[in-house]
Amino acid sequence: MTEHGDAAAGERTTDVEPLGTAGADDAAQPATDAQPMTAVGADAVAEPEPPQHDVVVIGAGVAGLVVANDLARRGYDVVVLEARERTGGIVSSHELAGLALDAGAESFAVRGGAVAELAEQLGLGDDLVDPEPGGAWLRLQGRSVPLPRNSMLGIPSVPLAQDVIAVLGWRGALRAYLDRLMPVLKVGKDDRLGPLVERRMGKAVLQRLVAPISGGVYSSDARDLDVAVVAPGLNEAMTRAGSLSGGVALRIGDGARPGSAVRGIRGGMHRLTDALRGEVDRRATIHAGVVVDRVERDGAGWAVQAGERRWTTSAVVVATPGVAAAALLEGVGIDLEAAPATTVELVTLVVDGLDGAPRGSGALVAEDAGIAAKALTHATAKWAWLAEAAGGRAVLRLSYGRAGEAPATAGLDDAGAIALARRDAADILGVPVPEPVAADRVRWEQAQPSSAIGARAMQRRVREAVAAEPNLEVVGAWLAGTGLAQVVPQAREAALRIRRERFGEQVDETLDGDGADVGG
Ligand SMILES: Cc1cc2nc3c(=O)[nH]c(=O)nc-3n(C[C@H](O)[C@H](O)[C@H](O)COP(=O)(O)OP(=O)(O)OC[C@H]3O[C@@H](n4cnc5c(N)ncnc54)[C@H](O)[C@@H]3O)c2cc1C
Numbered sequence: 001m002t003e004h005g006d007a008a009a010g011e012r013t014t015d016v017e018p019l020g021t022a023g024a025d026d027a028a029q030p031a032t033d034a035q036p037m038t039a040v041g042a043d044a045v046a047e048p049e050p051p052q053h054d055v056v057v058i059g060a061g062v063a064g065l066v067v068a069n070d071l072a073r074r075g076y077d078v079v080v081l082e083a084r085e086r087t088g089g090i091v092s093s094h095e096l097a098g099l100a101l102d103a104g105a106e107s108f109a110v111r112g113g114a115v116a117e118l119a120e121q122l123g124l125g126d127d128l129v130d131p132e133p134g135g136a137w138l139r140l141q142g143r144s145v146p147l148p149r150n151s152m153l154g155i156p157s158v159p160l161a162q163d164v165i166a167v168l169g170w171r172g173a174l175r176a177y178l179d180r181l182m183p184v185l186k187v188g189k190d191d192r193l194g195p196l197v198e199r200r201m202g203k204a205v206l207q208r209l210v211a212p213i214s215g216g217v218y219s220s221d222a223r224d225l226d227v228a229v230v231a232p233g234l235n236e237a238m239t240r241a242g243s244l245s246g247g248v249a250l251r252i253g254d255g256a257r258p259g260s261a262v263r264g265i266r267g268g269m270h271r272l273t274d275a276l277r278g279e280v281d282r283r284a285t286i287h288a289g290v291v292v293d294r295v296e297r298d299g300a301g302w303a304v305q306a307g308e309r310r311w312t313t314s315a316v317v318v319a320t321p322g323v324a325a326a327a328l329l330e331g332v333g334i335d336l337e338a339a340p341a342t343t344v345e346l347v348t349l350v351v352d353g354l355d356g357a358p359r360g361s362g363a364l365v366a367e368d369a370g371i372a373a374k375a376l377t378h379a380t381a382k383w384a385w386l387a388e389a390a391g392g393r394a395v396l397r398l399s400y401g402r403a404g405e406a407p408a409t410a411g412l413d414d415a416g417a418i419a420l421a422r423r424d425a426a427d428i429l430g431v432p433v434p435e436p437v438a439a440d441r442v443r444w445e446q447a448q449p450s451s452a453i454g455a456r457a458m459q460r461r462v463r464e465a466v467a468a469e470p471n472l473e474v475v476g477a478w479l480a481g482t483g484l485a486q487v488v489p490q491a492r493e494a495a496l497r498i499r500r501e502r503f504g505e506q507v508d509e510t511l512d513g514d515g516a517d518v519g520g
Pocket residue numbers: 013014015016017018058059060061062063064081082083084087088089090091103104105106107108109290291292293319320321324344346444446475476477478481482483484485487
């Protein structure tokens with residue numbers, strides 16, 4: 001028997017404006033602190049009213065909730081406006097077979113330490129967990145191999161290591177080793193990951209190791225990824241080491257392994273946004289089902305509109321995905337080109353009687369492997385707490401949708417998508433996958449990753465334009481970079497700027513401060 005998760009899950013989207021269900025039905029809902037536009041217009045002619053609120057945050061994904069929490073806990077009057085009925089954005093849950101599972105993000109990169117610090121502040125410190133040591137695999141054409149251990153974004157630090165030879169064969173490994181003998185020359189100036197890898201280490205490293213990770217983790221073609229963003233410091237390390245693999249070895253030695261060192265939260269990543277929401281709810285107002293359609297200057301502050309409703313505020317934070325943010329910033333005179341979105345679908349299967357964990361924590365699929373899914377996460381093999389909660393059942397997450405192409409599941413109904421995921425899972429795992437006891441399909445719209453070439457220049461333009469506007473902040477993955485390790489610190493810095501610049505707080509280096517209520 002197949003059971004589908006909650007109705008909203010199949011339409012949950014990210015990094016673009018909602019698909020249309022969220023908010024629209026509830027737009028007429030009265031909001032206690034919103035004024036009708038006409039009343040404001042009439043008052044404004046007489047004498048400007050002081051803003052109703054200290055801060056309005058638009059969007060209650062992790063970025064918006066972090067800003068709202070940091071400000072509300074210091075006593076500022078904060079209002080959060082969220083288009084969907086649920087908060088958390090991509091960090092949300094769905095229920096299958098009695099399990100509360102992550103519907104989107106399920107882990108965080110440990111790099112920088114900001115996510116763990118936030119989790120600790122929210123009382124989740126004791127529930128931070130490491131994944132099981134099984135490691136991930138690669139599904140190549142006709143065979144599966146473990147992902148080489150010493151690598152960064154798939155680039156091996158030791159080209160002739162046994163696990164690299166297993167992927168590339170001797171010929172490919174020897175070609176990769178040539179990187180050690182080639183003069184370094186202009187490698188420090190390479191922008192694009194794909195061409196850099198191919199030139200230094202050959203086509204096999206690109207196609208079999210780097211491309212599956214680019215597609216699986218960033219939903220991007222390796223040719224479009226900006227080295228400086230996906231692998232900060234790698235260019236410099238390469239110049240120091242004199243080769244690409246040597247640069248990777250230096251970065252791994254530094255403990256910097258983007259995309260590989262991750263942790264999770266017992267019970268699921270959604271506990272982070274649930275806890276944030278709990279904190280924000282205690283001190284601020286969250287209006288769900290409110291699709292903001294305009295932001296404009298209003299006297300010394302800002303006015304935020306959703307249909308007929310309007311809020312005035314000293315400071316405004318745009319925490320929506322890129323496409324929605326671009327539309328809102330237009331009202332402020334900041335012009336942006338909205339990046340095209342990639343549709344990603346996640347199909348989750350809960351199955352009884354799966355034979356072991358033949359591919360460790362999961363597998364990334366090479367494009368030419370002849371399998372529609374781009375990645376599989378064996379969630380119960382990856383997280384011990386989930387295996388325990390699932391009581392012998394297996395939870396498998398398959399993702400679909402590479403950059404520039406619709407996911408193979410897009411044209412299928414739910415039953416068809418689930419059947420495809422089951423076939424792909426059996427193919428990737430190499431064992432039969434029984435009929436699921438429960439399954440769900442969630443669609444996300446992912447904007448061009450900020451790691452894409454050209455995105456950095458766009459981000460710089462946005463940051464400069466926003467910095468010129470007093471008490472306007474723009475946060476979220478489309479500017480900070482994909483992933484919680486980037487989104488959380490950026491949001492906290494924005495809250496800090498508002499505290500300093502708008503409210504004149506004397507805040508030192510620490511993001512947390514003493515937590516004292518300051519008031520606006
Ligand atoms: C399938 C998937 C899996 C992922 N897995 C991981 C992972 O394991 N680890 C990791 O670190 N990262 C992961 N990521 C990336 C990570 O989840 C995101 O980078 C991060 O959650 C983005 O947070 P955000 O607040 O910027 O955006 P969002 O979560 O998209 O939140 C934006 C919010 O704004 C709201 N909104 C939009 N328009 C309006 C409007 N007009 N008015 C009001 N509200 C509006 C939206 O409804 C949404 O709630 C994953 C992403 C995807 C798609």
